[in-house]
Amino acid sequence: MTSKLTQQVAAAFSNDGVLAQSIKGYSCRDVQVTMAKAVTESISSCNNLVVEAGTGVGKTFAYLIPALLSGKQVIVSTGSKNLQEQLFYKDLPALLSMLELTPKVALLKGRNNYLCQHLMAKELSGASSMDPQVLDDLLRINQWAGQTTDGDIGGLTSVTESSQALPLIVSAKETCIGQRCDHYDDCFTRKARNRAMDARVIVVNHHLFLADRILKETGFAELLPDSDVVIFDEAHLLPDIAVTYFGQQCSTRQLSDLFDKLIEIYRLELRDAKQIELLSARCAAMLNEWHQMLFNIGDTDWRRLLANKALSVLSWGLLKEIKVLQQLLLGHVGRSDNLDDEIEKLQVLANKLELFFLCENNQAAYSIDYGHRYLVLRIAPIDVAKECRKLFESNLAWIFTSATLQINRDLSLFTRQLGLGKCQEILLESPFDYQNNALFCVPRHLASVNNHHVALNQFVDVCVKAINAAKGRTFILFTSHRMLNLVAPALQRRVSYPLLVQGQANKQSLLKKYRQLGNAVLLGTGAFWEGVDVRGRLLSCVIIDKLPFVSPDDNLFRARSESIEREGKDAFSEISLPQAVITLNQGVGRLIRDEKDKGVLILCDNRIVNKPYGQAFLNSLPPMSRTRDLDKATDFLAKIK
Structure with a gap:
């Protein structure tokens, strides 16, 4: 028997339904209707659904319309801020208007996406001793703070994403003082959470969703209500993000800031407790010494680093000093609210540090990320399937969708x-005419990508030819920052079209400028491989430097490889190849975004045609026409109007 929801969804997508009445030129797409029916069934019966929907299927409307018409409480989780904001500010308002529905809708990001008014005031009070560039950025942020209604840093365009001022003023669990804060009533993070708890449709990202679920499992406070339906868009990102949340991480910046805070508490509140200052300063000095030794070595693999006896002695000496400090502080519990907060934080950080130093879990990778001055210590589980199974077994509708989920169908x-x-x-093909509208070129006579000098020069030559044929209008996607930094200055000397390089400004500013210029060339790494939608003749060519295999030096990859090989399996076919196929598909997906789009994809890596594993890539790509002749590719580009 056909349910009422099934009938409502079918009517919405019909040739005389609300979409046809509201969208100029609407035509019913079979693949979109197929997906909408599957989502409807999943919601009605609380079954899990996995859908790969190629570019152009219209997956956003295919899952949102059944979800909204169901009247159930829905969480939509995305992998990127771009899609999160598109859903909340564009797609949801449009659909709610068409469907004449008025549920409460909320957007919630992780707390480090919101301005903290307390930290802002604190930083400005110490402005006299600040780096001039940081101060300039802080003043720009402060001006914006007086105008924003939600405190969402995503709306801040007056400073770059890499500004050193941002980490100083964004909300953080470690710096939050709760109801004692002068800005508690106006707190942007608290307001956003309150709106989410009261909403029927909540748009979040995968990081926040997983953090919230793990908090619930451990019995701590929750950010999100229990919902009836959870939809993951950009679901291909979930497995890697889950590794972060089922592992542990600790930034040494947190420790350094905590020692500074303890010294400040002594000076302002507890002048009779000189030992607090002395021991905190001693811990800070040992932390700096430990930092220096690690930066001098530079290795990211903690298991390898443990073999260094001097480092091992220094590590355990640091932890011993921290524990002495902890014992001292416990004797002052109750004397200062600020001190009590720091004691709790120190306990958490000391436990994380000890867990990392012990390095006892054979099913995890222990690695160090090197920042400008500080380190992030990570424990990443090799396999999160067991933890995820518990997460997704609750009795509600779990829906996973992306344009890139399959390997070899x-x-x-x-x-x-x-x-x-x-x-x-379900696998749903794109309805776009790739065969006639897109050309895939792997130029002949390319040197091996391992022959770095020759490959670099050849790559620049290919880029110059393609950019001139396309009259700009090109994305160049790189697998490493190193290659980007080598190619950018070489192109600057040989290309007359505007070059926009990742790092010059934040992602959204670069994309906005790209669209405004109309003939620009954008050079980017991972951030630009996905979640970017440039339609029409503005983007005619996508050039990729090489197949995006993960670095063999990556600690988690190495740990997973060793685990796979212990089981008698091949790490390359089980891990490297599938990850690279999905990443390449994401990059390719930037090219054709609309049924009228035309364009050329150029991959400067002949392994895709020379190596047996290349077929796995080719089988997973859209059905574009193919050529090895770069001249044919440039001719195709020259004809795009």
Whole structure:
């Protein structure tokens, strides 16, 4: 028997439904209707659903319309801020208007996306001793703070994403003083959370969703209500993000700031407790010494670093000093609210540090990320399927969708990574005419990508030819910052079109400028491989330097490889190849965004045609026409009007 929801969804997508009445030129797409029906069934029966929907299927409307018409409480989780904001500010308002529905809708990001008024005031009070550039950025942020209604840093365009001022003023659990804060009533983070708890449709990102679920499992406060339906868009990102949340991480910046805070508390509140200052300063000095030794060595693999006896002695000496400080502080509990807060934080950080130093879990990778002055210590589980299985077994509708989930027409890698049991799996092809509108070129006579000097010069030559044929209008996507930094100055000397290089400004500013210029060339790494939508003739060419295999030096990759090989399996085919196929598909997806789009994809890596594993890439790409002749590619580009 057909349910009422099924009938409502079918009517919405019909040729005389609300979409046809509201969208000029609307025509019913079979693949979109197929997906909408599957989502409707999942919501009605609380079944899990996994859908790969190629570019142009219209997956956003295909899942939002059934979700909204169901009247159930829905969480939509995305992998990127771009999509999160598009859903909240564009797609949801449009659909709610068409469907004449008025549920409360909320957007919630992780707290480090919101301005903290307390930290802002604190930083400005110490402005006299600040770096001039940081101060200039702080003043710009402060001006914006007087105008923003939600405190969302995503709306801040007057400073770059890499500004050193941003980490100083964004909300953080470690610096929050709760109801004692003078800005508690106006706190942007608290207001955003309150709106989410009261909403029927909540738009979040994968990081926040997983953090919230893990908090609930451990019995701590929750940010999100329990919902009836959870929809993951950009679901291909979930397995890697889950690794972060089922692992542990600790920034040494937190420790350094904590020692500074303890010295400040002594000087302002507890002048009779000189030992607090002395021991805190001693811990800070040892932390700096430990930092220096690690920066001098530069290795990221903690297991390898443990073999260094001097480093091992210094590490355990640091932890011993921290524990002495802890014992001292416990004797002052109750004397200062600020001190009590820091004692709790120190306990958490000391436990994390000890866990990292012990390095006892054979099923995890222990690694160090090197920042400008500080380190992030990470413990990442090799396999999160078991933890994810517990997460997704609750009785509600779990829906996973992305344009890139399959490897060789198979979704099982994704479902295995997330420990998904019984679920419906659907592959939906893009309705776009790739055969006639897109050309895929792997130029002949390319040197091996391992022959770095020759490959670099050849790559620049290819880029120059393609950019001139396309009259700008090109994305160049890199697998490493190193290659980007080598190519950018070389192109600057040889290309007359405007060059926009990742790092010059934040991502959204660069994309806005790209669209405004109309003939620009944008050079970017990972951030620009996905979540970017430039339609029409503005983007005619996408050039990729090489197949995006993960670095063999990556600690988590190495740990996973060793685990796979212990089981008698091949790490390359089980890990490297699938990850690279999905990443390449994401980059390719930037090219054709609309049924009228035309463009050329150029990949400067002949392994895709020379190596047996190249077929796995080719089988997973859209059905574009192919050529090895760069002249044919430039001719195609020259004809795009």
